[in-house]
Amino acid sequence: TDRPTPQHAPRAPPTPPCDPSPWSRRRADPSTGIRFGAQLVRRRGAMGTVVDAPAVVTEKEVVAENMLGDKKVTVVFVLGGPGSGKGTQCSNIVEHFGFTHLSAGDLLRAEIKSGSENGTMIENMIKEGKIVPSEVTIKLLQQAMIKNENDKFLIDGFPRNEENRAAFENVTKISPAFVLFFNCSEEEMERRLLGRNEGRVDDNIETIRKRFKVFVESSLPVIEYYDAKDKVKKIDAAKPIPEVFEDVKAIFAPYAKAT
Numbered sequence: 462t463d464r465p466t467p468q469h470a471p472r473a474p475p476t477p478p479c480d481p482s483p484w485s486r487r488r489a490d491p492s493t494g495i496r497f498g499a500q501l502v503r504r505r506g507a508m509g510t511v512v513d514a515p516a517v518v519t520e521k522e523v524v525a526e527n528m529l530g531d532k533k534v535t536v537v538f539v540l541g542g543p544g545s546g547k548g549t550q551c552s553n554i555v556e557h558f559g560f561t562h563l564s565a566g567d568l569l570r571a572e573i574k575s576g577s578e579n580g581t582m583i584e585n586m587i588k589e590g591k592i593v594p595s596e597v598t599i600k601l602l603q604q605a606m607i608k609n610e611n612d613k614f615l616i617d618g619f620p621r622n623e624e625n626r627a628a629f630e631n632v633t634k635i636s637p638a639f640v641l642f643f644n645c646s647e648e649e650m651e652r653r654l655l656g657r658n659e660g661r662v663d664d665n666i667e668t669i670r671k672r673f674k675v676f677v678e679s680s681l682p683v684i685e686y687y688d689a690k691d692k693v694k695k696i697d698a699a700k701p702i703p704e705v706f707e708d709v710k711a712i713f714a715p716y717a718k719a720t
Contacts, residue, residue, distance in 0.1 A: 527633055528603040532612070535716075536635050538687075539617045540680055541643030543672045544650030545698045546705060550643065551615050553706050558713045561611040565619035568601040569593060595620075595628035603633065613716065615641075622679040626686065640687045641712070643698035643705075647673050 537560070541547040551562045572580040573587075583593055598619060606614055616637075620626040630636060647670075654669050687693050694712045698705055 528607060534606055535613045536637045537615050538637045538640045539615050540640060540684060542650050542676045544654040545643035545645040547643045549702060550709055551617055554615060554713060558716045560613045560615045561609050562615045563602060563605050564617045565598050568605060572601060595625045599629055599632050620683050623682050626683050640693045642684050642693050642695050644695050645698040649699045
């Protein structure tokens with residue numbers, strides 16, 4: 462008697478080898494932008510070069526959302542190279558025109574000092590030489606605006622690049638009233654910065670010039686973007702402080718505090 466032929470289940474295809482670097486497959490794609498989780502981030506390094514790095518050292522994705530709700534705010538971005546004097550003028554604007562000054566760097570440092578989980582993540586990223594994601598800074602800026610009863614804000618030191626700018630507008634749905642740009646030659650800014658420091662002049666010069674390079678390559682495109690929209694108010698920041706503030710006052714006259 463013929464025996465029935467035994468039926469064997471089809472063999473499963475072999476499991477592909479595990480890719481040890483989840484973001485390595487994306488390196489050849491020059492169009493890849495900021496992506497969170499185990500994916501690629503294309504960022505500018507200290508000298509302005511684009512580098513590939515894992516995005517966020519955390520198991521949770523960084524998710525940004527609009528936290529302002531119905532609060533209507535006036536935002537002015539304050540941009541200028543290191544040593545352009547924007548910090549001094551921000552203090553004058555706060556005093557005379559009733560704006561609240563928000564420094565992105567100060568907010569990040571305060572979050573680190575708080576010892577929160579978010580602060581620890583920021584501190585670790587900075588220690589490892591990584592750039593803090595835009596979404597983290599935007600969240601801190603929004604929290605500061607919500608907590609403050611004022612509705613007029615100077616945002617200093619942000620956006621630092623085009624990715625910052627696009628993320629801020631996409632998340633908050635806020636377009637700045639204008640960008641206050643303190644325009645100053647590198648020679649003058651270098652002279653001012655070196656005048657603040659004593660000691661290792663060569664090291665200071667090298668560090669300062671790296672900061673200039675990053676500003677030109679990262680921040681100037683932001684200024685050019687808003688200039689094309691006729692939203693840039695350029696200040697000649699090489700003049701003495703009182704003269705610079707006279708120019709600033711002319712720009713901020715519509716925002717003068719009621720007497």
